[in-house]
Amino acid sequence: MEKNLLFDFTVDKAAKTVYITREFAADLPLVWDAFTKPEILDQWVAPKPWTSKTKYMNFEVGGKRFYAMVSPEGQERWAIQEYTSITPKTHFKMYNAFSDKDENPELPGSEWEYNFSEQNGTTKVSITIFNESLDRLEKMIEMGFNEGFKASLKNLEQLLES
């Protein structure tokens, strides 16, 4: 695996926005598929040992993806994404909200914007995540939870209290 691929991550806590840029050693159509096709998404979006389970996904404007992050113990955390704008192989936007298993969203959610570009076989993906509430931003941590994170979450709580 190439280690010199760009990974840029910044959080603007005041603007409640996260900016992420990452390069991938693959051409654009493949990377686009990896972000927009459920069978590929489910292979990588859940940080191990969590797994991702897409119940359904209609990748079209107004369409939705209903999925769960499943813990090693089988605990399911459901979320709904609604696609609000799509420019094939260039850009898409969605609104993401946690939900219960019956698709009832827990608002507020967050707005996600993805931009894709390719140069010399390397594909750059830029992601902007806007959260209406900071709690929501911190809850995102839980989605990628594993045992190792619990200690650092404690640190975060202490930090936010201080």
Added chain:
Amino acid sequence: MDIRRDVFQAIADPTRRAIIALIALQAMTPNAIADNFNTSRQSVSKHLRVLAECELIKQEQQGREIYYSLKIEKMKEIDSWLNQFREIWETQFNQLDQVLLNIQKQTKN
């Protein structure tokens, strides 16, 4: 009134981030810092005040001059908060690297 501010409020402003980057290299006087910006000295001292209130920077008197420098411990707090998010994304993207590699191998065969 002493208003306790959030460190994240301090770094939300581009001028304040630039000030942090400047004094990370060496302690500087307010005038020397202001020389790096097109804005007024008053505006720069306002930013310095916010940074000081957030305890991101400290001031030290050296002779007749005041020098500002970074408080590294506070910067580490920001870093540890951010790291939790960064780690999740790093894990995800490393998994995606592997998935892309597997797909590329499959299509070659």
